[in-house]
Amino acid sequence: MNREEYYDQIYKAIKREEREEFRDLFLKLHERDQVEVFHLLYPEKKVKITEFLMPVEFAELFDDMDFDDQLAAFYYLPSTYLQNVFSFIADDNVVQFISQLDEEKRQQALDIMKPEDLQAIESLLKQKLGTAGALMTTELIRVTTEDTADDVIADMRLIGAQAETIYYIYVVNPSNQLTGVLSLRDLLLSPGDTKVKEIMNTQTIYVSQEMDQEDVARIIQEYDLLAVPVVNDDNILLGIVTVDDVLDVIHDEMTEDFHRFGGISSIDEEEGPEGETILQMTRKRLPWIIILIFLGLISANLISAFEDTLAQVVALAAFMPIILDSAGNVGTQSLAVSVRRLTLNEENEESFWKMLGKEFGSGVLIGLASAITIGVLSYFLYGSVTLSIIIGSALLMTLSLSTVIGSVVPTLFDKVGIDPAVASGPFITTINDTFALVVYFSLATYFIHHL
Incomplete structure (x- = not known):
């Protein structure tokens, strides 16, 4: 059936x-x-x-x-x-x-x-939310260095069902301080009278209870662990964080970053059983919208400053949406690449400049291809070589600059201790729109007598 x-x-x-x-x-x-x-x-x-x-x-x-x-x-x-x-x-x-x-x-x-x-x-x-202490479980198997393999196996039969995982057995001293870790594989392959201190691994990877959950997830991923022990400042074993908990963290952090990319703020209130309320949805989105309104006033004032140029050549207005949208799209793509590098902790001075050079080179090539396309199109529509040169040059310069802005802004945010994901798509788009307008109308004003 x-x-x-x-x-x-x-x-x-x-x-x-x-x-x-x-x-x-x-x-x-x-x-x-x-x-x-x-x-x-x-x-x-x-x-x-x-x-x-x-x-x-x-x-x-x-x-x-x-x-x-x-x-x-x-x-x-x-x-x-x-x-x-x-x-x-x-x-x-x-x-x-x-x-x-x-x-x-x-x-x-x-x-x-x-x-x-x-x-x-x-x-x-x-425990503080978002830390290893809040993420850990206290249900684990503890043994001492003087226990034998048979002793550990006997303990596992008694309490193993209550433990979160039995693949790692943690070794502590009489003060409950972490001294090593024993894998289930090594335990089963050792003679019954072998003492734990002879087969345990003393090069233990552990995290502090105050460590941020994203850093905990990164450590588990980097060392290919199924679980990582959590200790306090005195190295006392408090619990473990398992890989399934880390998957939940990664999911939650990705969701949060996607919200921030879209200019949606986080709120502390939890969703109810029926999902977000209208008020919660509004509170998440409204702050960025208000900020972007004020940033948009800069663009509006720039257009007003070049009102005479726009009035003399009305055709310039027809290509404004193309230049602004292209700048925002290219900047957001660079933003995604930069934030990913920061999230994966791949950022250093050498890699930053190398990445910035690649992004700029990519922006130039994208801008060149786009400039040729829009230049040819504008010539067929308006029959003006000068207008085509202005629009194509503006697009080339704008897209080249937009890739740099999309890469630099999240890095600057990270340097001052702000989550780089806050440099969301709408934020980058607004910055790039401002630069695009300045470049576009400055070129148009300079060449206006040739139009």
Whole structure:
């Protein structure tokens, strides 16, 4: 049967309250498909899930849900059931869910937790948002240097199910300070009586709890890690950040950067279960629009300053949109390349000047091709060689300069400690429009007597 028919069999099993049939059908599905089944259930049917799935089974489902489905589960499932579910979910995932709730719902979630779970969750909630401390989980396997391989394997059998990952085992001293890391591969390939200190790796990559989450993601990517330990200033092991958490960070940071590229500001308020409200959407977009209005006044005043030139040769106005749009588009392309280099931490003085030279060379070639195209087109439309030279020269100079501006501005932002993504497309476009108008009308004014 196809997926729709299979889902229909599951829904009928819920309706008939046939637990075993439901479990037989539901647990054969991939976890992502299980999430979809839960998502499609009516609210009154969502409640019945507690009769068919054990808390540990639903915990795995909860981990794969997006926030909207997690919120639905929080609304509709009994608190006693959720209390057990939260016990089986990794601490960092619980914190991620709770941090998105409003103050009232957040307190409700904390109130239903078991005391032993609550302590770890509250500790993580106190960490500064956007840092390794807020991203980490405290559920990991710790061993000492004097433990043997058999001792570690025995511990893993006891507590491994509660750990976020078992591929790395972390070695600490009696003060809980990080001294090394042991891979599961080395552990399994070593004789049972081998001590941990003989097979552990002491060249451990770790991060501080205050490190920015983007830097944590970069370290995990650079060293090809599945997890990285988090320590405080005294080198005490606090937790680990896993690669799946890093993927979420990369997704969130990319979304934020795309918003900034589009001139959309971030706000601290979280979206509700139905997405952004009209007010939230407006608050994100309005600040940049207001700023760009004032910047646009500069362009307006420039046009006013060259009013006499424009009045004498009205044909100049016909090509203004082409020159302005081309300058903005080329500048935005250079901006994207520059921000990517900064984000990947590939920027240094040598690479900057090399990149700037390439961008300028590319701008010249693009400008030359565009100038020839628009020059020929304007000649056929107006029959003026001088007008064609003015328009073509202006486009050549503008596009060459726009690539430089699109590369330099985000680098300057980064140097003064401002996120380079703030140098968004609209911002670069406005700057390039101003330069384009100055170049265009200056050339037109200079050659006006030949028109």
